[in-house]
Amino acid sequence: MLMPHWFPVALLLAFLSLDETAFGQFMVSRPIVVGPLVGWLIGRTDIGLEMGALIELIWIGDVPVGAHLPLDLAMLSGTAVALACELVSNSNPQAAMTYALGVSIPLAALSTEGEVVLRKFHIRWLHFAQRMAFNGHIKTFEWLNALVLAEQWVKGFLVAAISLTLAHLSSGLFYLLGGVLGGKVIEGFYYAHWLLLALGCSAVIDLLVEKKTAIYLGLTIVAMMTLAVFSPLQGVHLVAIALIGGFVLALFFVGKKEAVG
């Protein structure tokens, strides 16, 4: 009993998860990229993009500072999008997305724990590398890089395959909850989706807004609200205004010389 498309999705997640630590950090492992890619593989890019955006927003402040290991967001978004795409054909999209996210968080946490174990195991590789360096075996020392990359890829594939299978097995529960409780649970998941966007906005505030700058947020909301109500400018135009405004602001500050002393 396996999820359809599990193999290409697991392959993709294994490659993308290398970007989290082992290679590059080009951010191809971020939910906003993983979500639409997995959605595209399954044939629902729209669901993937929307889920990716939601996950990106909620976990925007979970950053790898020092030895802290954030939640495995590549696995979280990959599993959640794959499950949501499976459920969405028979249910409300927002409810399906919320349920898929709820199932995928513990799986992503398990993946993070797997990464901790692997990093502890890497100490052995480090000692091996040190012996190779001491004895002058340079080629072996350098090949260790490729070996560890392969190890990380295999770990990513196995975790993705297990997560996708467990997520697929949980899909029955979604239909059961929908059927037994007369749609009330599905309605709850629907409400939660809107509240999750509020949670995402809170995560951004928690990360970026300080007491000194909170006034700017209030002013922006009032300005955008006024624009939305009294002007024909809507939708993408508001984003364009914010982008141009932000660009001007950034240029203004970057151009200023840092005070010395």
Add this chain to the structure above:
Amino acid sequence: MSPEKTAAPVVRVNFFDLAQCFWRTFFLQVLWNFERYLSYGVTFVLMPVLKKIYTTPEERAQAMTRHLEYFNSHPYMTSFILGAVIRMEEEKQQQPKAKQKQKEEEISALKVGMMGPVAAMGDSLFWATIRPYCGLIAVTLVLSHAFQIKGEYWVIPLFFLVIYNTAHVGIRFLGFLQGYRQSDQVVLALRKYGFQQAIRGLRLASILLLGVLIVFVNLSVLEKEVGLFLLKLTFFTAIVGLFTFALHRKISPSQMFYAVLLFALMLAFWPTLSAPPVLSLGGQ
């Protein structure tokens, strides 16, 4: 310095060696571990230069072992340190034997002294500013449905990757180059780029985007009634305030997710609420 006084024939690091080392910086965290963090990555990056500078197996082994000491920093900003270390290794090899030990200590001191401040700057600049800013642009574009209408879904992730990696690869490359040029004076180069000002500017720009996002989430009701839109926006802002307070108390986003889910389920089972809210966020 004349070649006669040096320990070995003068070996110059060329552009090809530097390019090789720069490419290897993308593998810096491959053997991330809880004992010495990025030490293997640092040695792996320096290998093309170490192989060229140190001609005898004993010297190479000694240099590699020296670089396998504890090192932890930000993966992008470490390029400032790595560029400087390559230059200092090159300088060390050109010095008389008697002074080489001192240079080794200087290299080690540079790594130890700079890894903390550089990591703090990188965390603040990339993880807490540039990445959230790029992510916020992408999320706002997704919720505006600007590209979904035409089915051009790939535009937003691609846009995210291009703007983020312009900053990422640009600073990595700049850091590596400046590190190599400035050697142990690289810390002065770091100050002149005004990263702190960029952080302030980008954070304000992010706040602007967040304001748009908060209005956006509630925009679809506006077509029905202005009063309802304002009411919904006020309610939404109040919830955002409440959640921010909770996140500020160090409750993780995952814990908050389940709390939100529980609250939403309670709302659904509340007898007076029978219909789903007017808003549809997915565009379906």
